[in-house]
Amino acid sequence: MNSRPLRVTVVGAGPAGIFTAAALTDQDAVPVEVHVLDRLPTPFGLVRHGVAPDHTAIRDLRKSLQRVLERDAVRFTGNVEVGSDISLAELQASTHAVVLTYGAARDRSLGIPGEQLPGSIPATDLVSWYCGHPGTDPSAVEALLSGATSAVVVGVGNVALDVVRILAKGPGELESTDMPQHVLQALAGSRLRDIHLVGRRSPARATFTTKELRELGELPGVGVRVDPRDLELDPVEAAAAEANKVAGRNLAILREWSERPRTETARTVHLHFWSRPREVLGTDRVSGLVLERTAPDGEGGVALTGEDRTIPAQLLIRSVGYRSVPLAGLPFDAGAHVVPNHRGRVVDDGVPLAGHYVAGWLKRGPSGVIGTNKMDALETVGAVLEDVPQLLGREVGHDLAQQLAERGLVTTDMRAWRRIDDHEVGLGASRGRLRTTVHDWEELLSIAGGRPDALP
Numbered sequence: 388m389n390s391r392p393l394r395v396t397v398v399g400a401g402p403a404g405i406f407t408a409a410a411l412t413d414q415d416a417v418p419v420e421v422h423v424l425d426r427l428p429t430p431f432g433l434v435r436h437g438v439a440p441d442h443t444a445i446r447d448l449r450k451s452l453q454r455v456l457e458r459d460a461v462r463f464t465g466n467v468e469v470g471s472d473i474s475l476a477e478l479q480a481s482t483h484a485v486v487l488t489y490g491a492a493r494d495r496s497l498g499i500p501g502e503q504l505p506g507s508i509p510a511t512d513l514v515s516w517y518c519g520h521p522g523t524d525p526s527a528v529e530a531l532l533s534g535a536t537s538a539v540v541v542g543v544g545n546v547a548l549d550v551v552r553i554l555a556k557g558p559g560e561l562e563s564t565d566m567p568q569h570v571l572q573a574l575a576g577s578r579l580r581d582i583h584l585v586g587r588r589s590p591a592r593a594t595f596t597t598k599e600l601r602e603l604g605e606l607p608g609v610g611v612r613v614d615p616r617d618l619e620l621d622p623v624e625a626a627a628a629e630a631n632k633v634a635g636r637n638l639a640i641l642r643e644w645s646e647r648p649r650t651e652t653a654r655t656v657h658l659h660f661w662s663r664p665r666e667v668l669g670t671d672r673v674s675g676l677v678l679e680r681t682a683p684d685g686e687g688g689v690a691l692t693g694e695d696r697t698i699p700a701q702l703l704i705r706s707v708g709y710r711s712v713p714l715a716g717l718p719f720d721a722g723a724h725v726v727p728n729h730r731g732r733v734v735d736d737g738v739p740l741a742g743h744y745v746a747g748w749l750k751r752g753p754s755g756v757i758g759t760n761k762m763d764a765l766e767t768v769g770a771v772l773e774d775v776p777q778l779l780g781r782e783v784g785h786d787l788a789q790q791l792a793e794r795g796l797v798t799t800d801m802r803a804w805r806r807i808d809d810h811e812v813g814l815g816a817s818r819g820r821l822r823t824t825v826h827d828w829e830e831l832l833s834i835a836g837g838r839p840d841a842l843p
């Protein structure tokens with residue numbers, strides 16, 4: 388085997404990108420140099436800016452991800468956006484292979500009237516806000532939250548449950564998270580009393596997992612209400628619940644909640660199934676959501692019934708999925724919102740595009756847990772390693788790090804990340820917390836000591 392190292396650039400330092408770097412450097416048949424880029428000054432993707440702050444054990448996964456980025460053969464450069472700071476074609480010119488793992492950060496829309504009214508936001512905005520994503524404007528979310536006593540979250544996946552739980556929790560329970568201080572304050576001042584979760588289909592089709600669902604019913608001072616009528620299933624839905632263990636367990640929890648005696652609580656979470664959002668009401672901002680009752684169509688889908696009702700709400704959070712965006716020079720499936728690929732090799736009209744690979748949510752869409760990206764990255768790295776003879780046969784230009792430095796870009800590296808990490812831990816300690824996330828982009832760069840040359 389050739390001793391010249393295979394240079395691989397990974398675009399995106401989320402789980403998929405880091406698992407790609409791990410798989411490339413776990414093997415020793417092919418010497419490799421891996422350069423992981425991210426548009427943010429910090430690594431870890433949705434592990435830092437998506438996973439709910441109160442799920443501390445999962446957020447702690449970043450420690451093992453960090454160890455990968457600290458390997459000798461791996462280099463991390465943050466604050467570099469591929470597509471604007473450097474093009475894919477330029478990356479290709481300086482590297483044997485590019486693995487694209489830039490995720491699926493955009494929301495999908497409901498496609499109903501009134502959806503764009505102030506007060507209606509995608510879950511991505513709320514999640515980014517409470518996780519301290521530096522691309523968010525905190526004041527916009529905080530203004531909406533401060534005026535709301537009732538919120539509706541549309542969607543029945545784990546992200547929707549995260550959002551409901553974070554909005555329902557009291558400040559005492561959030562203190563132990565790493566949320567930015569201003570987020571903690573805004574949530575402490577929230578006047579929300581009712582939080583509604585809305586799903587179009589049967590409860591047997593909800594995609595949330597049981598552990599996350601159960602958590603909702605265990606929050607101090609929070610009542611949970613489910614209409615028993617929503618839990619009546621026709622034979623097709625009952626069979627679906629029977630066939631899917633998670634759905635069966637979820638239904639058992641929902642049934643128990645539907646039978647709980649109603650008591651007065653500071654906040655109440657209402658779960659609604661068989662309810663299709665039809666229209667967002669409001670003139671200058673959201674005032675309610677019209678829901679149309681659905682019914683089983685006997686084939687696992689739903690039929691409309693024409694029976695409408697309105698939930699008054701000043702805040703509407705749409706959690707109906709994520710999608711990827713195209714990148715110049717990269718084939719894109721605009722229907723499925725993924726990069727067309729065969730086992731991780733990017734394909735254009737079915738033909739592999741030499742030197743281009745994809746992993747993670749950009750490859751398979753926004754599904755699965757963090758660990759799913761590990762197997763996914765392994766498959767992609769398998770394809771890269773099979774292609775080594777062809778990849779090394781191409782001459783590549785000068786070092787990417789040097790190229791970035793020559794552009795005068797302010798970048799970050801792992802030393803910079805450690806400075807941010809130490810700073811956040813210190814900031815937390817000064818307030819009796821374990822960590823306080825810094826959300827401001829410029830502040831992150833200044834803590835990082837970001838400078839035109841990030842070469843170690």
Ligand SMILES: Cc1cc2nc3c(=O)[nH]c(=O)nc-3n(C[C@H](O)[C@H](O)[C@H](O)COP(=O)(O)OP(=O)(O)OC[C@H]3O[C@@H](n4cnc5c(N)ncnc54)[C@H](O)[C@@H]3O)c2cc1C
Nearest residue numbers: 399401402403425426432433437469489490747748756757
């Ligand atoms: C709100 C939310 C909560 C979740 N909670 C959990 C959970 O509790 N447990 C669990 O197992 N899974 C959870 N997941 C799923 C998990 O986060 C994903 O499976 C995983 O993050 C996908 O990895 P990825 O690397 O494909 O994408 P991402 O994690 O999104 O990483 C993509 C990276 O690419 C970077 N990037 C984007 N564009 C560019 C560009 N042009 N140039 C350079 N870099 C770029 C981004 O900044 C980001 O760092 C959650 C997901 C969401 C959305």
